[in-house]
Amino acid sequence: MIKPLRRYHFIIWRTLAFVLPFSFAVAIIVRPPASEIRGEAADAFSAELAMLNDSTALVTINVGKPLATPSCVVYYDSPEKRTLLGRLDHQGEYRFRIERPAGTVTLNLVDVIHQQTIRSFSLPEH
Amino acid sequence: MSASYQAILWNRQKKIYDRVIAAFVLLYLVTFVSLTVVVNPGVTQETLIIRSTATLAILLLHVILAIGPLARLNPVFLPLLYNRRHLGVTMFFIGAVHGVFSIIQFHALGNINPVLSLFTSNTHYNSLSKFPFEVFGFFALIIFFLMAITSHDFWLHNLGPRVWKTLHMTVYAAYALIVLHVLLGILQYETSPVLATVLATGIVTIVSLHVLASRHEHRFDQPVTVGHEQFIKACSVDDIGEKRAKVVHFGAERIAIFKYNNQVSAVSNVCKHQHGPLGEGKIIDGCITCPWHGYQYLPHNGSSPPPFKEKVATYDVKVIGRDVWINPQAFPEGTERTPGMYE
Helix, strand or coil, X not given: CCHHHHHHHHHHHHHHHHHHHHHHHHHHHCCCCHHHHHHHHHCCEEEXXXXXXXXXXXXXXXXXXXXXXXXXXXXXXXXXXXXXXXXXXXXXXXXXXEECCCCCEXXXXXXXXXXXEEEEEEECCC | CCCCCCCCCCCHHHHHHHHHHHHXXXXXXXXXXXXXXHHCCCCCHHHHHHHHHHHHHHHHHHHHHHHHHXXXXXHHHHHHHHCHHHHHHHHHHHHHHHHHHHHHHHHCCXXXXXXXXXXXXXXXXXXXXXXXXHHHHHHHHHHHHXXXXXXCHHHHHHHCHHHHHHHHCCHHHHHHHHHHHHHCCHHHCCCCHHHHHXXXXXXXXXXXXXXXXXXXXXXXXXXXXXXXXXXXXXXXXXXXXXXXXXXXXXXXXXXXXEEECCEEEEEECECCCCCCEHHHCEEECCEEECCCCCCEEXXXXXXXXXXXXXXXXXXXXXXXXXXXXXXXXXXXXXXXXXXXXXX
């Protein structure tokens, strides 16, 4: 290394020697309680609604356990119509963009082979 | 130092280095997968891939970051430095597997562009515990990608050692991003203290090594002001080992004073290849040999032996009694200077 780079190296690591331990301490402090962490992981399905902008919202569905039904599709139901958002195949986080709703969003997870509703969510607009 | 282009200058050491890396990677992945399947039989293949590659990439990143300061503090570690870029490229590929599988698993399902989803699916940018930590990993992977594709002498030659080295020093920013990626990601959802303990140990080790090495280097960077054409007493010839050098700092950059065959010559301490410390090398076959990658220079004129074309600055040096005196005014690179003689 040449002298200017040695100086940058010196400054960078002096800074990181402060920043990294500080970040570590903050991350430990803000960590949710263990009971809360376990509770979230135990649920098979969870859903969230987030507004992206004036016209668009985002629906996130988390499938936390392997599906027990042969099929699972997601419908976004409003008083006027039912909209098919997509299919859930296996564990993971699924995200669907929808038009920004006027009020509460109702989602239905349906086993189309048995024509049964597996789970319903009512997601209020934040 | 190549006279003509060859994609990779393979030698025995590089092959051994790469085989050791490949064996370690394979051993780690097999061990991680086996232990995880035993402890948690319900784990999915996607989770296994994501977690095994994540932990392996972070482990390799710590090893890579430790090699530099270890080699500065103790030359025993220099062989690890020679082909460090192979380790870096391996780490990038493993990190890329982690990144791609994570995006597929968490963002490619649904009707949103996966990369767009990575930035917009979690909008808790004002929360620490729910912060979209994947963003940190994404930007770190971009840095690793730039480093991996420029980890070749073609780019070193075309960018120049200073730009190339500066680009590759962004690995420190990438390391900070990776630490944040873990701290605000998995650590927020992990109840076992093992991960936090291992990460804390890694951070403390890397930061301590770099601070120690930079402090060690900083001691030599206190310049001494001298007048024009003035000789300064640098050391005694007895302070220098045969075919070795003593590094002194009397001007803008360090000077390496080499002793060989009852002669003393001085050249810039900075190798033309990757700015390696020539003064920590030795004279092999009559040539100063850089300890980092073996680039060679003739001690009396600072030029690489033909057909190679690299040159470093030279200095006037003389020996009075047993004392070595040096003029810190550098001559143009490759200028022949008469060596100082002693009995």
